Amino acid sequence: MNKKNLLATSIAALFMTTAGFSFAANLKIGLAADVNSLDPHYFNSGPNNAMASHLFEALVSVDSDGRIAPGLALSWKAINPTTWEFKLRQGVKFHDGSELTAEDVVFSLDRPAQIKNSPGPYTSFTKQIVGKQIVDPYTLRLKTATPYGPLPLDMSSVFIVSKKIALQAGTDDFNSGKAAIGTGPYKFAAFKRGDAVELTKNDAYWGDKSAWDKVTFRIITAGAPRMAALLSGDVDAIESIPPADLSKLKSNAKFKLEQKISWRTLFWHLDHQTRVSPFITDKAGKPLATNPLKDIRVRKAIAKAINRTALSERILEGLAVPASNLVAPGVFGYNDSLKVEAYDPEGAKKLLAEAGYPNGFAITLHGPNNRYINDEQIVQTVAQFLSKVGIQAKVETQPLAVYFPKAAKGEYSMALLGWGSLAGDFALRTVLGTVNAENGWGSWNWGKYSNHALDEAIESSLASVEADKREAFAKKAAATALQDYAVIPLHHQYASWALRKGLKYKARTDEFTFAHQFKPE
Known part of the structure; x- marks a missing residue:
């Protein structure tokens, strides 16, 4: 080998070593949420x-x-x-x-x-x-x-x-890899449910080729182990940084952060059905004959009982901003005339009394414990806020795989959901549109909310080919739903990634972690 080639080889080897990557250009990423299907x-x-x-x-x-x-x-x-x-x-x-x-x-x-x-x-x-x-x-x-x-x-x-x-x-054929044949930048290598997904580069990809020959996504739903994997070098990057570790990472020169307000809004689904709601009782534990959540005054009282600023700043340590809409600022159809509900516990108590519940009632709040930033703490904190206005709230959180199927069947009275969408009318159609299997509306309408005026506004928005007209209808639909307290918005979540030095990644509004968009610096 001549001196020129030797020098070039040495420089390349030095770069790969200092960047912390192997010569094979493998990338390892820690994911915060489970992947339950490749179909x-x-x-x-x-x-x-x-x-x-x-x-x-x-x-x-x-x-x-x-x-x-x-x-x-x-x-x-x-x-x-x-x-x-x-x-x-x-x-x-x-x-x-x-x-x-x-x-x-x-x-x-x-x-x-x-x-x-x-x-x-x-x-x-x-x-x-x-x-x-x-x-x-x-x-x-x-x-x-x-x-x-x-x-x-x-x-x-x-x-x-x-x-x-x-x-x-x-679906099983996709999960085994037999049918996981697409056109994307990577090919299937292995799917170890609940543990990891392994992919290899598609050398025949029509677009920009990935920098990585192999990518391993490790499923690490708990924040502390995910952070430990990054610090130990077991992974090169993680998504959804635990809030408590933000300051530690910011002061560590071995890592860098990428952050952006995401499309994801966290909110409470409420039971809107005319029934004995499954997790609402009087304070002695006796089921209530009438579902109190059917009364807008009760729904408004719940909204007023929650201190969103404290929730965002303390529980989420700045990784969220209080929400008034079902979609985040900047998303098509966001209605800026809707304001964040003011924290007003005395007003909440007054509304409960007007609705016939001067002494409140008891409710169990349900949510996941491995999906969103500090999701279990969110549920616990909201329960404390409600208890202060006379709504005796208990908490039950579950892993996502258990929680979602039960929530989707309407088994809960008040359930936490995070939803991301690139358009307000899309989100409303899916989350609050009257459930209709024929047109696909309301597929995530856990509380079975139904409002003819909302459906009409969504339909008008979706039928508009002109963007300005469509957005006007989308904003009208948002006002119709949220002024009726169809759901109770909490906050818009920040998307965050932590990377080893030598890597770069552009933060995405949709929170997605794409291996092919990680680049060596």
């Missing part, structure tokens, strides 16, 4: 979608600021009020070498409706489509029954799979 049409949850984005892609992609951009579709346009035309990229290959065509897209748009017993279906993104026309192998027209402006945004949430591979495949 991209089974369970619409943030952790699943983030992982699926490594293996699969959608027609439309979303950038780090929440703006839509070309994905598998190079372009799209409305050729009339009820027809959108999508032009596909040519030459895109699935991991098995077969070429992506419009046939695969049509199959992928049909598949979510065929998934049985989904705990969080994708059908809200596909139900509007009543016709699919393949013009040629790279041109597809999607027809809706009525004008529907946000169809391109819907198409950012439906992953495209290979018809040939997935036609006879079930």
